[in-house]
Amino acid sequence: MAKAGVSAPDYPERGVARAHRAGDTWSPNRRGFEGNFSLARKEVHRDTACKFAVEGITEALHAELKPLGIHATVVEPGYFRTDFLDASSLVVGKEVIDDYDETSGNVRRFAEGMNHNQPGDPQKLAKALVTLVDVPRPPLRLPLGADTLKAIAEKNAYVATETETWKALSASTDFSD
Known part of the structure; x- marks a missing residue:
């Protein structure tokens, strides 16, 4: 894939x-x-x-x-x-694995709730x-x-926060001269 x-x-x-x-x-x-x-x-x-x-x-x-x-x-x-999230288009695996409930499980639930409700x-x-x-x-x-x-906007805020948090360590890798 x-x-x-x-x-x-x-x-x-x-x-x-x-x-x-x-x-x-x-x-x-x-x-x-x-x-x-x-x-x-x-x-x-x-x-x-x-x-x-x-x-x-x-x-x-x-x-x-x-x-x-x-x-x-x-x-x-x-x-x-559109019908993109509909069963006529979206194919999901039949087996549900509990360990992946917070990841692929969230995607499944999101698709079910968003289907034909897309903005x-x-x-x-x-x-x-x-x-x-x-x-x-x-x-x-x-x-x-x-x-x-x-x-x-959320992704940009995430990147800005993480960059600021690790700024000192990032900058510490340059030559001192």
């Missing part, structure tokens, strides 16, 4: 880069916002780790292709009211993406949905 989740989005990106080297173009790279906080939550699973990796790949693409007039954007949709409107998501296509300088990241904005 990890190989497909990380490598698969990279193949089309290579083709986009080759096809659009000469012109001003844009390449969206969709991934859920969970990748933004995959290291700050206890519900970490391979899917969020893959999304985190795709975010890093897109950042590298953004820097590498920008001089060629090619823009890369990490599209970070939150939860949109995002898919029609508005589509309109936002269409708007973005015509922007001359699209952003590196486009969080979509209030839930995504909240999750990113």
Whole structure:
């Protein structure tokens, strides 16, 4: 799963880069916002780790292709009211392991409660993406949905707090001269 989740989005990106080297173009790279906080939550699973990796790949693409007039954007949709969390789409294992109740158990319960209660409107998501296509300088990241904005703010606060807590030790590793 990890190989497909990380490598698969990279193949089309290579083709986009080759096809659009000469012109001003844009390449969206969709991934859920969970990748933004995959290291700050206890519900970490391979899917969020893959999304985190795709975010890093897109950042590298953004820097590498920008001089060629090619823009890369990490599209970070939150939860949109679709059948994605429905049993017709979401596949979960039949076996429940008690030791994982606080991790994968939380994910199962969250999906059950959020199914068809997602805050995002898919029609508005589509309109936002269409708007973005015509922007001359699209952003590196486009969080979509209030839930995504909240999750990113929480992750940034977590990183800021941890960085401040360990600042002295981090800085102590430099040469003294």
